[in-house]
Structures are given as structure tokens and as C-alpha cells.
Amino acid sequence: MLYRNGLVMYDHQTESLWSHILGQAIAGELRGVQLTFLPSLHTDWQTWQDLHPDTLVISPGLYGRDPYASYYVSGQEGVVGRGPFGGGPSRDDDIHPKAYVIGVRLGGEARAYPFSILVKEPVINDAVGGVPVALFFDTQTLTGAVFDRRLGDGTTLTFEPSIANRRVKDTTTGSRWDIFTGTALDGPLAGTQLAQVPATYAFWFGWIDYHTNSTVYGVQR
Amino acid sequence: MKILLTTILAGLVLTAVACTPNRLQKAIQTPQPDAPSVAAPTPSGRNLQPQLGNANIDLDEVATLLPPDAIPAIMPEDVPAMLVTAAEADAAGMEPSTRVLGVSINGESRAYPIPFMSGHEIVNDAVGGRLIAATW
Numbered sequence A: 001m002l003y004r005n006g007l008v009m010y011d012h013q014t015e016s017l018w019s020h021i022l023g024q025a026i027a028g029e030l031r032g033v034q035l036t037f038l039p040s041l042h043t044d045w046q047t048w049q050d051l052h053p054d055t056l057v058i059s060p061g062l063y064g065r066d067p068y069a070s071y072y073v074s075g076q077e078g079v080v081g082r083g084p085f086g087g088g089p090s091r092d093d094d095i096h097p098k099a100y101v102i103g104v105r106l107g108g109e110a111r112a113y114p115f116s117i118l119v120k121e122p123v124i125n126d127a128v129g130g131v132p133v134a135l136f137f138d139t140q141t142l143t144g145a146v147f148d149r150r151l152g153d154g155t156t157l158t159f160e161p162s163i164a165n166r167r168v169k170d171t172t173t174g175s176r177w178d179i180f181t182g183t184a185l186d187g188p189l190a191g192t193q194l195a196q197v198p199a200t201y202a203f204w205f206g207w208i209d210y211h212t213n214s215t216v217y218g219v220q221r
Numbered sequence B: 001m002k003i004l005l006t007t008i009l010a011g012l013v014l015t016a017v018a019c020t021p022n023r024l025q026k027a028i029q030t031p032q033p034d035a036p037s038v039a040a041p042t043p044s045g046r047n048l049q050p051q052l053g054n055a056n057i058d059l060d061e062v063a064t065l066l067p068p069d070a071i072p073a074i075m076p077e078d079v080p081a082m083l084v085t086a087a088e089a090d091a092a093g094m095e096p097s098t099r100v101l102g103v104s105i106n107g108e109s110r111a112y113p114i115p116f117m118s119g120h121e122i123v124n125d126a127v128g129g130r131l132i133a134a135t136w
Helices: A045-051 A204-208 B002-006 B021-029 B049-054 B086-091 B114-120
Strands: A006-010 A017-019 A024-027 A041-044 A056-058 A100-106 A109-114 A123-128 A131-138 A143-148 A167-169 A176-178 A184-186 A200-203 B083-085 B099-105 B108-113 B122-127 B130-135
Touching (some): A006 B130, A024 B049, A041 A143, A045 B086, A100 A123, A100 A143, A200 A204, B099 B114, B099 B122, B108 B114, B114 B122
Antiparallel strands (some): A006 A017, A041 B099, A056 B083, A100 A109, A100 A200
């Protein structure tokens, strides 16, 4: 089952129906219940195992070529396509429907960060829903991570605009941080861990169809 | 509500699953030699349509193209036997460029390869003491 081209899941316990993009039950006994999003990383296998050498992974013997490989590079928007039946609300096409974005929802606000902007601005100090956040983007692996810029003591950090060897410096203390784990590796804050913010890796159409009031970083809409 | 404790969703929500309905049908009904994970559909016979009776969304925006469970979600009890270490995955030929969804919770890490997720869409798992669903 699809809702606006996105997966609808059901739980075995109540058979309520859930939008996976919203993480919310749209029908059934649990209608309206919101699940908790957890931080994750969409990256390549090499990068992931470098970050987490002790990771376990689904065996490569259990899958083959991605059946959607051609879809990713096609112009097609979802299974149903756009329109009143399944395709989500109409919208202006100021961003290509199949452009990749990182979507962040915080404090009732939704904001999308297009890859096209992230490749030019791989460090972004921003605030979403009142929460100071930093986006770090690795242009080699097209991997983005979002962190809360606040420390436990109330300090809010900002980060320098450039990344070197997947490290970024904060402007306050000059400590160097791993852009994917949010851990300070050296400097006065060495060992400090930023809180990672859950984010959604999506095609633009897949994000805006469910977050119709979303703003877009760097784009006036 | 307590039921939900068993179904906490991970923040792995990605894009709308897509390809043409025909292609999707073909993909799951005709396993390719190079895609052994794309199983033949085994609809469970569940009928989820009545649940839509109290939906809080416009039903015009809901489409049912396949019966429930035609794309088989992975259940928690099935995951352990599917997992290998990084070294084992590399030895088995996993490409460094394969995209993965990675989660790391309380020191325990998991990678869900995207080509695998395309064939199953949901993995129910337990990582670092949390019960999660990785969805794609």
C-alpha cells in the first residue's frame, strides 16, 4: 500500500497503517501515534565500516543488484506518479523532483537541504525549529550528517566552512570534529560528543509531498 | 500504546519506493539470477483495507498495488542469521561502494545494504538494546 507514493506499513499487533516517511499511524487503532526517529547515516559500505569496524551487516549473499537501480536515475516520480491519486499535492517545480535532499524536522519545522547546495557548502550552521544544528556533507561519498550544535554546558558552537579529511573545526575552541560521528578528536573539547539529529535522505518530491510547508536551505520558495 | 514499545521506528525513512507498477511486479515475480533476494510474492492473505475506515488522510491519495506482505518485511528473529562481520562481508565480495543505511546505538552498529532494503523495505531489528525498524 502506498500513500503519496511512499510505503505504508502495518504493525502485526494492531494492523494499524503507518506512513514510513512520517513515522506516524494514518489509520487504524493507533491512528495519530508518532514513532521516534533515530539518527542514521546513508553512506557507502567502505565509509561505514571505517567508522564502525565492529559493525554487523546483512550478508551480501542475500541480495543482488538493486531492482530500483534504473529508477534512481530516471525522471519518474514514484510508482503512481504525480497527481491527485497517490502522487501528493501539486507544487511548483523549483527543485527537480528527483534531486536528493537531506530533510530535517525539529520543533514543528521542516527544512530540506539539497545535495546541489551541500556540495558547494559542505558545512552549514543553521537552526531548525529553534534548535541550532550543523550539517556536514562529504562530497566524495555524498554522505551528510546533522548534529545539534549545543553542548551540555549551554555553549552553542559554530563550525568553520571547510572540511579536511572528514574533519571540521569549531570556531569557538578550534577543536577538530569527525563530521560523521560528531566526536571531537583533538583540541580543548577532545572527547566531546555532539548529539546527532535524525534526518531523512530523500528525493525532493518524496520530502515535499509529506512536508508541504518545508523550507529549503538556500532557496527562496 | 504499550504495543508501540515493540515497534520503535528508526530514522531511516528514505524516499518513496518507486518504479512503474509493471516493473515492480516483474521485479518481484521474476527473480533475476543476480538478484536472489527478490523473492516471489507470498501474500499473507491479510486484509488491511478495513483499517482505512478511520484514516486521517485523503483516501484518494492511497493506492494499493500489491497485497499485504507481497514484499516480505524482515522479522526480528530472522535477522541474526542474516548478519556477518565486516571482514566476512568483504571476503564475500561486498563492494565498498554499496550504499548502506547505517545505525549505531549504544556501541552496537548495523549496516543495511540498500539493494537488500529495496527487496524487503522493512527490517525489524534490535540494536544496542533498542527495538527498531529500518525502512526504505
